[in-house]
Amino acid sequence: PKPTLSELSATKGVSTSPRSTTPVSTTPVSSPSLHRAPEPPPRDILQDVDVPLTLIRPSTLPPVLVFDSSEGVRVNLYHTENKPEPDVAVWLLTISNSSTARFDDVSLTISSVGDGKFKLANASGKSLSPFSPICPSSPIQQVLLTMGNVAS
Numbered sequence: 001p002k003p004t005l006s007e008l009s010a011t012k013g014v015s016t017s018p019r020s021t022t023p024v025s026t027t028p029v030s031s032p033s034l035h036r037a038p039e040p041p042p043r044d045i046l047q048d049v050d051v052p053l054t055l056i057r058p059s060t061l062p063p064v065l066v067f068d069s070s071e072g073v074r075v076n077l078y079h080t081e082n083k084p085e086p087d088v089a090v091w092l093l094t095i096s097n098s099s100t101a102r103f104d105d106v107s108l109t110i111s112s113v114g115d116g117k118f119k120l121a122n123a124s125g126k127s128l129s130p131f132s133p134i135c136p137s138s139p140i141q142q143v144l145l146t147m148g149n150v151a152s
Helices: 005-010
Strands: 066-069 073-079 088-097 117-120 140-148
Touching: none
Parallel strands: none
Antiparallel strands: 066 073, 073 088, 088 140, 117 140
């Protein structure tokens, strides 16, 4: 005799046939799943965007003082009018020197708190000449691209 449905549910999905003492699973066999090709990763827009210094259009907003050291090094962040992509903001960082000392191997490191992304382009130089009122030194300039939840 075949087991009834209530007998099957009482044994929690395992049935034994009177002719055999081997448990038989009553769990339905699923059909083989179709394997889809993995979706490509989302496009990293910032890697595709490049804004050269020569194309920067400054904003009328005043700069943000990011760093001002007692040694005379100052970092300013300038807003720009550039908008290469809808979610991408373009900034200009400048590093200037107002001391009589020379600074070599100058570089910026940027980190973000949150889920925003950024890209720091190559700097215009790596050293700051000493300040001279007769012949002022050129600042180091660097383009910063931001996207997402980055303070603006």
